[in-house]
Amino acid sequence: MAKPLPYHTIHEIFTRFREAEAEPKGELHHVNAYTLVVAVALSAQATDAGVNKATRRLFEIADTPQKMLDLGLDAVTEHVKTIGLYRNKAKNVIKLSQILVDEYGGEVPSSRAALQSLPGVGRKTANVVLNMWWGMPAQAVDTHIFRVGNRTRIAPGKDVDAVERAVEDNIPAEFQLHAHHWLILHGRYICVARKPKCGACLIRDLCVFEDKTPDPLPKKGKI
Incomplete structure (x- = not known):
């Protein structure tokens, strides 16, 4: 090397x-830590511009884990259908939202290990959230x-x-x-x-x- x-x-x-x-500044649209997690998870093998186009309306109506769960899988899938691998990503959004509600009181944790335990969130996604939202040099x-x-x-x-x-x-x-x-x-x-x-x-x-x-x-x- x-x-x-x-x-x-x-x-x-x-x-x-x-x-x-x-x-x-990062170019993914988000309004809080939760929507940042969702946006970065959706951005795998997709462009930021494509994700922003798909999530702009979604985040207007579902900017918390509970609101996303209330929206439901079918509606989330419809919102993100222009993004690559959208069906699996929509399922992960619902799953991670449920975990955040059940285990973290609806809040996004500031731990890399905790973030990586969420479906669809790998080390890169966790580092983006730690850096952009929590101000850590990840x-x-x-x-x-x-x-x-x-x-x-x-x-x-x-x-x-x-x-x-x-x-x-x-x-x-x-x-x-x-x-x-x-x-x-x-x-x-x-x-x-x-x-x-x-x-x-x-x-x-x-x-x-x-x-x-x-x-x-x-x-x-x-x-």
Whole structure:
């Protein structure tokens, strides 16, 4: 496995990210901790935009576990039917809502282990909730962070768990709270999977990725 970038380089990278956007925000629509859990669980193998479109109306009428249970499985399924794997996800929403009502008094726990015990909630989902709602420096590694971490060597790793540990180990503490959002947004809009937008990249001079996309040639015209 490739070695990570030197500390001073990683510090400079995140200094630039912070200067460009000091308070990066997640793009999933939610109104409270419960709707955040549901939204992130629904987002597996789906885009944030697609989830937001499906949940906007749903969260207007069911923003608590009990309201979701009152709505019922059939109605929840109908609301989320535009999302991939929607039938199974709808079942998980109902199941996790029942557990929250029965075991947590309708409140979302602030423990990773407790969150991961909920149907459809894995470590990534739990880390997103801990970070976005509870303000903990938890690192939710998705495909974007995995790609950016390895391409740039900010956080190289053979799997998501290794990259998560690398993010925690390599990125200075002052950047930990927002690190995963900076990396996700960078991967989503600049360091994309195919033809990364290297010409628009604010860390291009610090990036060790060899297959950088060349800048487009200027259009020919009259001088």
